[in-house]
Amino acid sequence: MTGGGPSAAALHAHAPHALAANPLDRVGTRRGDAEWVAARMADPASRFVPFWRGRNLVRFDNNVPAAVLLEASALPPLHQPPALLGLDGERAVFAVDLTPLESPLPQSVGEFEDLWRVGGMMRAEDAALLGHAKALMHWQARHRFCGVCGAACLPEQAGHVLRCTGCGTSHFPRTDPAVIMLVTHGDRALLARSKRFRDVRVFSTLAGFVEPGESLEEAVAREVLEEAGVPVASVRYHSSQPWPFPASVMLGFRAEALDDAITLGDDELVEAGWFSRETLREPEGFSLPPPFSIARRLIEDWMAA
Numbered sequence: 001m002t003g004g005g006p007s008a009a010a011l012h013a014h015a016p017h018a019l020a021a022n023p024l025d026r027v028g029t030r031r032g033d034a035e036w037v038a039a040r041m042a043d044p045a046s047r048f049v050p051f052w053r054g055r056n057l058v059r060f061d062n063n064v065p066a067a068v069l070l071e072a073s074a075l076p077p078l079h080q081p082p083a084l085l086g087l088d089g090e091r092a093v094f095a096v097d098l099t100p101l102e103s104p105l106p107q108s109v110g111e112f113e114d115l116w117r118v119g120g121m122m123r124a125e126d127a128a129l130l131g132h133a134k135a136l137m138h139w140q141a142r143h144r145f146c147g148v149c150g151a152a153c154l155p156e157q158a159g160h161v162l163r164c165t166g167c168g169t170s171h172f173p174r175t176d177p178a179v180i181m182l183v184t185h186g187d188r189a190l191l192a193r194s195k196r197f198r199d200v201r202v203f204s205t206l207a208g209f210v211e212p213g214e215s216l217e218e219a220v221a222r223e224v225l226e227e228a229g230v231p232v233a234s235v236r237y238h239s240s241q242p243w244p245f246p247a248s249v250m251l252g253f254r255a256e257a258l259d260d261a262i263t264l265g266d267d268e269l270v271e272a273g274w275f276s277r278e279t280l281r282e283p284e285g286f287s288l289p290p291p292f293s294i295a296r297r298l299i300e301d302w303m304a305a
């Protein structure tokens with residue numbers, strides 16, 4: 001696949017994260033050309049990325065999952081128009097939500113899987129493409145009615161605008177910013193165990209959503225103080241990762257603790273502590289976050305420094 005802009009390597013100071021470096025040219029300036037979009041939709045060369053009840057369609061080959069893109073003729077009857085993801089060379093790629101169907105496709109075509117489970121096992125391009133489709137379809141599904149007047153919304157701009165049939169308000173795709181930060185104190189890093197991981201003892205970086213009226217640096221400082229009771233300074237940007245679980249972008253930071261006393265604050269964490277590089281190189285009795293996560297990259301970059 002070939003994208004429309006500079007290469008991923010040219011854009012990123014760090015190697016791009018999993019779920020980033022989407023290979024499609026998003027052709028944002030052509031979405032408003034309804035005739036062109038309709039022609040792409042009718043083009044037998046176009047491909048469709050199915051989405052169903054939060055899951056993406058994959059096929060396993062020797063236990064390695066790959067994205068399944070369908071021809072229009074292989075699609076079941078659709079309840080809503082496909083949304084244009086972009087161009088792969090000359091070929092248009094659309095996302096389609098099959099959620100209203102009980103059993104949308106025969107099993108021989110592939111299986112609907114949780115991207116969280118399979119994303120780290122697949123080709124980077126496939127994972128990025130599926131994440132893109134998942135995030136856009138999730139947004140459409142959650143904005144069927146206008147937040148201003150309550151009337152139904154209909155897609156425009158090849159699925160990238162939902163326009164209210166009552167008051168005419170245009171609603172645009174939402175991405176929720178979340179900060180994620182590796183906090184250090186001297187030669188140790190602050191990691192914590194969230195109550196979200198109940199079955200496995202995963203120690204990871206702290207993270208949280210950015211609140212209205214807050215800079216990213218302020219969000220970093222507030223989250224660390226709220227969750228672990230640790231004051232921080234020197235907040236520095238590291239890198240970002242699209243995180244379609246369900247609709248975020250993770251904004252990675254480093255920060256320095258002014259004090260190493262930990263006081264678990266809100267209900268988010270069950271355990272937190274300071275870890276040396278040696279302890280993290282050979283974790284005993286705990287594990288680190290999955291390799292495809294920005295949390296893991298933040299930890300590994302610090303370990304390598």
Ligand SMILES: [Zn+2]
Nearest residue numbers: 146149164167
């Ligand atoms: Zn409205």
